[in-house]
Amino acid sequence: MTLALAQGRPGIVAVCSAHPLVIETALIAARDAGQPILIEATCNQVNQEGGYTGQTPAVFRAGVLAIAARAATGPVLLGGDHLGPNPWRQLAAATAMERAGAMVEAYVRAGFVKLHLDCSMGCAGEPAAVGDGVAAARAAALAARAEATATGAGLPPPVYVIGTEVPTPGGAGADEPPLTVTAPGAVAATLEAHRDSFAAFGLLAAFDRVIALVVQPGVEFGPLGVHAYDRDAAAGLAASRTDLGGRVFEAHSTDYQTPGALAALVADGFAILKVGPALTHALRAALYALDSFAGSSPSSLPAAMERLMQADPQHWAGHVRDPASWEERHAGLSDRIRYYWTLPEAEAAVSALLARLAGWSIPDLGPLRGAPDAGSFLRQAVGAVLAPYLAACAGSGSTAIR
Secondary structure (H helix, E strand, O other), rough: OOOHOOOOOOOOOEEEEOOOOHHHHHHHHHHHHHOOOOEEEEEEEEEOOOOOOOEHHHHHHHHHHHHHHHOOOOOOEEEEEEOOOOHOOOOOHHHHHHHHHHHHHHHHHHHHHEEEOOOEEEEOOOOOOOOOHHHHHHHHHHHHHHHHHHHHHHHOOOEEEEEEOOOOOOOOOOOOOOOOOOOHHHHHHHHHHHHHHHHHHOOHHHHHHEEEEEOOOOEEOOOOEEOOOOOOHHHHHHHHHHHOOOEEEEEOOOOOOOHHHHHHHHHOOOOOEEEEEEHHHHHHHHHHHHHHHOOOOOHHHHHHHHHHHHHHHHHHHOOOOOOOOHHHHOOOOHHHHHHHHOOOHHHHHHHHHHHHOOOOOOOEEOOEEEEOOOHHHHHHHHHHHHHHHHHOOOOOOOOOOO
16 A cells, blocks of 8 residues: 555645544545545654554554444555654664664554654754754665565555654644744755665665655644744745655644645645644543533543643643643643543543433534534544645645655
């Protein structure tokens, strides 16, 4: 399975989430829209050591395929995001890269068809960003591991996404510097550095399977709000796609962009639209609305989530402006609460809420439309966020993704 399923459409949606309901909603929405969709896992979420979800790539794949089978959604395209040394960047580079290589092997063996190779971050004793040359050499080394693994396992070789000007895995922090749109010259330098590094490893055939570059088109979200897409500011970057040899741009952190901005991004060559936190942000809002509708109590869902977040603040500390703000922790656009939904206590609290609402029809709750049952209400809330992404990537015409 390759991204050939995206032929004839200007773009493809990449959903980056480990939440089962989000994945189910995305697969059903794509099926109903007649479009392919990518389900992606990040290096911090899912890796050979379990990641923060406790899932290896094989476990994640099995879960997604089980959801797809239950929902009768058809083929599944899996991608790995930010695959590189990031989870182990506090270690020496050689050690971190060895573990990154093991992670890439695990992703390939599990049947992930699209690998974003991200070696842009420094390891112990290195600058925060290592630059094109080092990042490209390390990405090529990981591609060599991926190619050898696919060959040894008799699997189709993966396609790759590269890029050194990538948003921070997990989202912007509270002290994130101002955004700068990637310069066209930087695109050319990144492509050349990776071509040279792949060639040094004897991987020019693999380089031909580089389908996209991650760049910064000027979109981001965080505790300070949303950076909206500015077509004029990104015009030079968008024009540089004619020099990519048929490749496209992959846009990260497109969460909370308007439908018009998403359509403009795809039209301008940012053909892979990544979204994740906005989907779980909508899910959290719908769950809390259901909790209020069901009747709050000391054991309510928000109280349970607050206990979990306070017990382990590592996932939100540094990503909120005011650490004392309940609103920012639970409902901020950074959606740091998404790191806690897979904990057993959170899953038990959600299950208890849905059990209380079994057999109930859900009315309109604030801006959220009612539904015949709680599950439908949750899927509807997530689907409303996903709909403009699918709309932006719909249509026919020239092939945007090789």
